[in-house]
Amino acid sequence: MSEYTARHLSVLEGLEAVRKRPGMYIGSTDSRGLQHCLWEIIDNSVDEALDGHADRIAVSLLSDGSVLVEDNGRGIPVDEVPGVGLSGVEVVYTKLHAGGKFGGGSYAASGGLHGVGASVVNALSHRLDVEVDRDGKTHRMTFRRGEPGQFQDGRTPAADNPFTPFVTDSFLEIKGRVAKKKTGTRVRFWPDPQIFPATTAMSLEAILGRAKQTAFLVPGLTLVIRDEREGEPTEETFRYDGGVxxxxxxxxxxxxxxxxxxxxxxxxxxxxxxxxxxxxxxxxxxxxxxxxxxxxxxxxxxxxxxxxxxxxxxxxxxxxxxxxxxxxxxxxxxxxxxxxxxxxxxxxxxxxxxxxxxxxxxxxxxxxxxxxxxxxxxxxxxxxxxxxxxxxxxxxxxxxxxxxxxxxxxxxxxxxxxxxxxxxxxxMRARVTARMHKEISRRKNALETSTMPAKLSDCRSEDVAKTELFIVEGDSALGTAKLARNSEFQALLPIRGKILNVQKASPADILKNQEVSSIIQVVGAGSGRTFDVQAARYGKVILMTDADVDGAHIRTLLLTLLFRYMRPLVEAGRVYAAVPPLHRVEAIGRGKAKNEVHYTYSEAELNALLKKLEKQGRRYKEPIQRYKGLGEMDADQLAETTMDPSHRTLRRVSMADEEALREAEMVFELLMGNEVAPRKEFIVEGSEEVDRARIDA
CATH class of the missing domain: 3.30.230.10 (Ribosomal Protein S5; domain 2)
Structure with missing residues (x-):
């Protein structure tokens, strides 16, 4: 067995420990860790704002991969730290657990309690520059991978410019003069490619989100975010005075x-x-x-x-x-x-x-x-x-x-x-009811179907991925749909007319409503916060309503229920709207040829078909059949056009992203909510765009 003695132990001095184990300090060395480095520098500036010494912070993502953070705070102390022999700037950026946040002398409250943020960023940077406006002068110090020294920059500062480290003494360079009352700090750092992979980049979206959040939390603070990395520079400013x-x-x-x-x-x-x-x-x-x-x-x-x-x-x-x-x-x-x-x-x-x-x-x-x-x-x-x-x-x-x-x-x-x-x-009652529904509404065998609503015509298959639940408008359509469906994987649940508008109703009223309660029970995954999409009994939920104004209204009410109380089902793309035809045109066959049946789904499609038949010199039976409801179709027609997976058309209801979710929330509240005035205004403003011929009255 090999020996393991004290001489095998390594003592990592200063910032060497940070470079050896960066994940211990910033979480990881991917984009999240790189972003954390920026937060550390920004948070130092925000601490100045929190203490009332700064009201503006600017962050610039520069084209060479570096980041610049500027504030108009008091500026990092530039005088010598007693007992250390180094300037305040060098101590803050080279010594772990050093800064003005210990002992309560400089900050009443601060996020940077450990005193390692600035020095960690310095250790993990290929180059870091600090400029401090204080006492009528601009003081400057530069570092390479945490070591102080001087770069030979010429006209353009760059991480790869020649660098000379300080050997015996270090000092702050006086770069220029400023007005006596002007104070502030500028920190620019180039992330070290030895630590962060070349593909690692900062997310502008994340930075903007953090800036907006900070502006809310520090009323009166202005944050400016500028991105110069690609194409035309972009800039956004955040300031909110209302706080939380x-x-x-x-x-x-x-x-x-x-x-x-x-x-x-x-x-x-x-x-x-x-x-x-x-x-x-x-x-x-x-x-x-x-x-x-x-x-x-x-x-x-x-x-x-x-x-x-x-x-x-x-x-x-x-x-x-x-x-x-x-x-x-x-x-x-x-x-x-x-x-x-x-x-x-x-x-x-x-x-x-x-x-x-x-x-x-x-x-x-x-x-x-x-x-x-x-x-x-x-x-x-x-x-x-x-x-x-x-x-x-x-x-x-x-x-x-x-x-x-x-x-x-x-x-x-x-x-x-x-x-x-x-x-x-x-x-509380919805939670209890949902738990009861979950317990009783798992897929039942033939002897146990009595626990489901009597009007449910269930399917035989237990393969959720293949099963479909058709929510059908009215009992008349149900009779035809029963003959048209494939009972192996297609289930039917009829609803009577227009269900409760859940956007307006209270949770108590929703639980009392028989139609809504039946839908929740049949889907079998609970409702609201307790909804578990994995427990849903059907792979698809298909809303099958008449192709008229009433049918559109019922479909909207059903979508409101699904969006408000079964949203994960919508987000998973498992909700569909059936597309029944509006017209049936029977073209008369020539000679002994059989008649051909065509279905159209809009007035424009019907007119195009009739023109085509006329061009071909073909006749069709009149009057053309116009379906006002699903119940007017026979089983073969309903199966062929609306229910048979090999022929039908379905519209999937989906929400692509968070922006789509917010827009959906606004639309449901506008059209289905309690406030009448905005809805009236919307209808009046949009009335000129309505084609009277499209209204099925």
Whole structure:
């Protein structure tokens, strides 16, 4: 066995450790890690803005692959750091765990608590330049892979220009003079190709998203993002003065049922901090009082999707942490208390299941931010807050404020609170009902079909990928469809007329509606937040309605139900609209030839067919058959035109991306929502474009 002794251990000095294990500091060496380097530099500038010393940050993605970040803050200190013998700039960019964010002397709250951000970026850069405007001068220092020195630039700074490292002494170059009152910092860095693969690039979309987010979180801060990498330079500017309230209104995916509530508060806690004793030069534990500021905005919407964004000192914490735990606990405590005190009006009894967190958070959009000195994150990437006492502070602030706001006796607030509590109770009942549906609506054998609605004509196949559920308008069409379908894989569910408009209805009304309840039960995957597309009993859901105005309205109501309560089915591309024909034209055969049957699907298609037959000198039977409903077809005609996979045409209903989702939300709310005025305006404005001949009245 080979020996393993102390001489085999390596001690990595300074920034060598960062270059040896970059993933430990920035998460990875792909685009995500490269993006994190930029966040570290931007966050240093944002810390200046948070402390009230800067109101403008500019980020430029340059054509040579470098990135420039500029701010008008105080500028990094350029004087010598006591006991170190180096300038503040060199200490910040070459020493791990160094900076102005320890001990609380320079920043009340900061995202860069570890003091490694700037030095890590420097270590992982082929070249990094720092310029500081301070004391009437522009100070400059350059680095190559973390080592300070001087580049021979000529006219153009570049990472590959000749470089001379400092050997004995290092110094800040005085590049020029500026006005006495002008201050700020400019950092330009070239990512090191030895660390980041050549194909790695920063995402403009991600940078714009982060800039917009930061502008919401720091009211009054202007962020300018400029991209000069390809073609004509592009530039976008972000500034929002409304803070987290504006952020919530921007994030909300659907129409609100409550106002946006703004909650602010604070709390203190004691923390043991390792502090440098100036007399002994050693770290000693000191009990320090910390203050945690809480700033929360939240609103409930009509839907069931939950959107919660959390931040610590404006650093995003996508995985959450103690502040989110406190927020959820305070939210649950307040709403359960209010529901308990209104139990009689809400018809909630002791037999009802307990209100769960997911019932309360259905339809919630919230932004949760906390600000505190030296927060404890789990890792340098700062995705999870670990400071324990924050949980209790946020719980108290949010819970107490919501009880006061929602418990107000003002009539307008009382009505709004009532709608919210009814929604939460309905979500609880919907969750219970959906679970029951899931349990009873798995594919049944022949002896168990009684658990499904009696009007369902199910198929025999249990292969979900091949099965199809036709939702058919009316019993008359059902009779024909039963004869036209292939019962091996095609199931039929008739609905009676126009179903409930779920865009307007409350969850409680939806659960009571027999037609809607039957559709949810037959699809068998639950509804709303509990919908599980993998549990759906059919591979395709096909809406088969008459080719007239009423049929279009029924199809729209069904699509509203599917979009609002079974959205994953739509997103998976498993929802279709059948396309039945409008006309049947029987062309008379010549001589002994049989007559030919043609189907057309629009007036234009019919006119084109008739002209073609006329050109060929052929006659056709009159009157031409015009189908006003599916029930007018016989089984063979319906199978051939609308149900047989080898001949039919289906229109797939899909949502391509998030933008399409937002547009769909707006259209459904405009056409099917409670607000009448916007719908009337839309109809009036579009009336001139309507062709009267197309209206089937």
């Amino acid at each position: 309230v504006d952020f919530v209104e921007d994030l909300a995916p659907d129409a609100a049922i409550t106002k946006t509530y703004h909650i602010v508060g604070s709390g203190t806690f004691m923390e043991t901090v390792q502090t440098l004793d100036k007399k002994t030069g050693h770290l000693v534990p000191v009990e320090t009082e910390r203050t945690c500021q809480v700033d929360v905005a939240l609103a409930w919407g009509q839907g069931y999707d939950t959107t919660v964004r959390s931040f610590v000192n404006i650093i995003a914490t996508p995985v959450g942490g103690t502040h989110i735990q406190g927020f959820e606990a305070g939210l649950s405590r307040a709403l359960r208390k209010l529901i308990e005190s209104n139990a009689r009006r809400l018809k909630v009894t002791a037999k009802d299941p307990k209100i769960e967190k997911e019932d309360i958070m259905a339809g919630l959009t919230a932004v949760v931010t906390v600000s505190l000195p030296e927060p404890q994150f789990e890792g340098q990437t700062k995705e999870i807050l670990g400071t324990g006492p924050v949980r209790g502070i946020v719980n108290r602030v949010v819970g107490d404020a919501l009880v006061e706001i929602l418990g107000s006796t003002k009539r307008s607030q009382r009505d709004e609170t009532g709608r919210l509590l009814e929604k939460i109770v309905a979500e």
